Amino acid sequence: MDNAETFATNQFVVVRNLLDPYLVQFLASYFRNVEGHAEARFERDWTSLNAHSDACGDAVLYATRSALEANTGMELLPTYSFVRMYRKGDTVGRHKDGKQNQVSCTICIERDTEWPLGISDGKEDYYVDLNPGDAVIYQGFALDHWRHKYKGERQVQLIVGYVQKGGKHEEHRFYGRGEPVYTPWGVKRASVLRLTKSRLAKIRNKIIKRDRSL
Numbered sequence: 001m002d003n004a005e006t007f008a009t010n011q012f013v014v015v016r017n018l019l020d021p022y023l024v025q026f027l028a029s030y031f032r033n034v035e036g037h038a039e040a041r042f043e044r045d046w047t048s049l050n051a052h053s054d055a056c057g058d059a060v061l062y063a064t065r066s067a068l069e070a071n072t073g074m075e076l077l078p079t080y081s082f083v084r085m086y087r088k089g090d091t092v093g094r095h096k097d098g099k100q101n102q103v104s105c106t107i108c109i110e111r112d113t114e115w116p117l118g119i120s121d122g123k124e125d126y127y128v129d130l131n132p133g134d135a136v137i138y139q140g141f142a143l144d145h146w147r148h149k150y151k152g153e154r155q156v157q158l159i160v161g162y163v164q165k166g167g168k169h170e171e172h173r174f175y176g177r178g179e180p181v182y183t184p185w186g187v188k189r190a191s192v193l194r195l196t197k198s199r200l201a202k203i204r205n206k207i208i209k210r211d212r213s214l
Contacts, residue, residue, distance in 0.1 A: 003072075004070070007072045011139040013071055013137050013138075014135075015071055015134065015137060016131075018135040019064075019135075024132045028132070031110070048086045048090050050084045051082070051083050054083055057081030058080075058081050060081060061081040061161075068105055072137060074164050075165040075166070077163050078160070079161040080100065082159040084159065087153070091150070093146060094145070096144060096145075097141050098141060099163075103164070104139070105135050105159065105162075106158070106159045107134070109132060109158050110156040111130075111152065111156075115129070115147060115150055115151075116128055117129075117130065117146075118144075118145060119136065119145045120145070
């Protein structure tokens with residue numbers, strides 16, 4: 001069977017080297033820098049440090065759509081991207097995704113030890129280990145998936161979600177964001193108060209620099 005037939009039969013398929021190695025290296029470096037210098041974009045939930053629809057994550061979401069269509073045999077519309085940064089002791093409880101993840105794809109970006117993804121078709125449990133660039137494409141709202149306790153130091157997964165064009169979940173396309181958006185979620189728009197404080201801080205810094213030069 002080809003990948004599209006495997007996906008139709010099992011509701012998931014493993015794709016090795018979905019992303020080019022150079023792109024994987026770029027994303028690993030990018031997410032390290034984003035985590036270190038823009039932490040306000042990220043938050044920790046019951047699983048890990050994470051962020052919705054980061055700019056680079058969304059770029060991968062749109063760029064890989066044709067590859068996912070080829071591997072699933074479905075015509076797809078993007079919903080959102082989601083990056084997770086795991087640390088030692090993190091776990092992912094057994095769960096299903098929302099309907100906006102009719103087709104999910106989890107892509108390994110960085111890792112330092114084996115950490116298989118558990119996935120179940122309702123009859124049998126499978127465990128899939130991914131190297132950087134590898135991916136599992138699966139019906140996220142239909143299949144249970146999970147990870148046991150992480151024993152490494154750092155693993156980064158990029159999850160991209162889609163719905164079938166013309167399908168019953170099409171209303172979730174772009175995850176309520178209208179047409180494709182390339183700015184990340186989680187960045188709060190500046191309120192009048194924040195803009196005022198920012199402006200006052202700039203004026204203060206100019207005064208300090210002027211006084212020092214006198």
